[in-house]
Amino acid sequence: MKALILSCNTGGGHNSAAKAIAEEFQAHGDEAYVLDYLCLAGKRVSKLVGDGYVQIVKKTPLLFGLAYKLGMVVSRITRKSPVYYINGRMGKYIDSYLKENPADVLIMPHLYPSETVTYMKRKGMKLPLTVAVMTDYTCIPFWEETDCDHYILPHEALRKSCVKKGIPTEKIRTFGIPVAKSCRLKIRKEDARRKLNLATDKKYFLIAGGSMGAGDFMELVQKLVSGTDTEQILAICGNNRKAEKKLKKKFKGESRVTILGFTNQMSLYLRACDVVFTKPGGLTSTEAAVIGVPIIHTTPIPGCETVNRRFFMRAGMSWSAITVKGQVQKGIRLMNDQEAQKRMIACQAKQIHGDAAETLYNFVRYQYDQKKFAR
Secondary structure (H helix, E strand, C coil): CCCEECCCCCCHHHHHHHHHHHHHHHHHCCEEEEEEHHHCHHHHHHHHHHHHHHHHHHCCCHHHHHHHHHHHHHHHHHHHHHHHHHHHHHHHHHHHHHCCCCEEEEECCHHHHHHHHHHHHHHHCCCEEEEEECCCCCCCCCCHHCCCEEEEEECHHHHHHHHCCCCCCEEEEEECCCCCCHHCCCCCHHHHHHHHCCCCCCEEECCCCCCCCCCHHHHHHHHHHHHCCCCCCEEEEECCCHHHHHHHHHHCCCCEEEEECCCCCHHHHHCCCCCEEEECCCCHHHHHHHHCCCEECCCCCCCHHHHHHHHHHHHCCECCCCHHHHHHHEEEEEEEEHHHHHHHHHHHHHHCCCHHHHEEEEEEEEHHHHHHCCC
């Protein structure tokens, strides 16, 4: 079986989910390839879309939130959005690619290629099995105008809203958000710290801003430094080199603060810390919950992250506050409350399961085998 996983460089969560899916398929001996589908129209197109998204999110998050709300309105009053028609233009590129590189299943952990596949289907272009994977704890605008064979939701609680928007309930599977095998391994905190050369006898706060390094790192670190005595502070800035340089300069003489850039060992850092401050992205939050680490959600990028944070807080899987000051106070309180930590981790284990990638693979394999034997 050959799977083609179509993603897009608008934030790292979609790509992380794509890689987790590919990893699972390959572990079973099948072929799986992750493709930034916009690259089919040229690397400049992919860079333009990806960089544009990141810059809007980092520099003008309120504008992004306004666009998200506008999208919610548009999705209610129109049959087909501009998003559908723009992504439909990618259909000819995917059609050409599939003719040269046939696949048995297309998996889309992103709205954009799902829109393209829908356009292709309506134009009568030949397609294999199509599976959409949602990576936020909400039905974001325009999913309802897509037409994939199956939809993988992060949680059963989303089914009602997705059906209300028009996604057929028989197409829905609530497997969860796929995370890498490294998040599912049973590694003790002490062992994770040894692998990362961290002290095993100290308490660690971890500040994570996702792949793009979003969030007010400076204020978070400053308030944690002034509000604590012995706790260690790890800040992972992702691809935000500007924030990394500023933080290293500011806290150069502070022995309790370690500033890091992009890392491929995020799962180890999550296991090694006692409390994580993270923006409420769907993928990062899921990884933390699968690993089982107390979460303080920082200020969300307006839109789907606002809903992600609300979902986690209502289920007892994270704490948060409106201001950075309040978030730091909650983090310090959580660090010193072992019972609250245990309750939160128990809620995470109840709501979020780490087997989404495996369950998705088994489901796709079954669909493929059924189709194969029916020939």
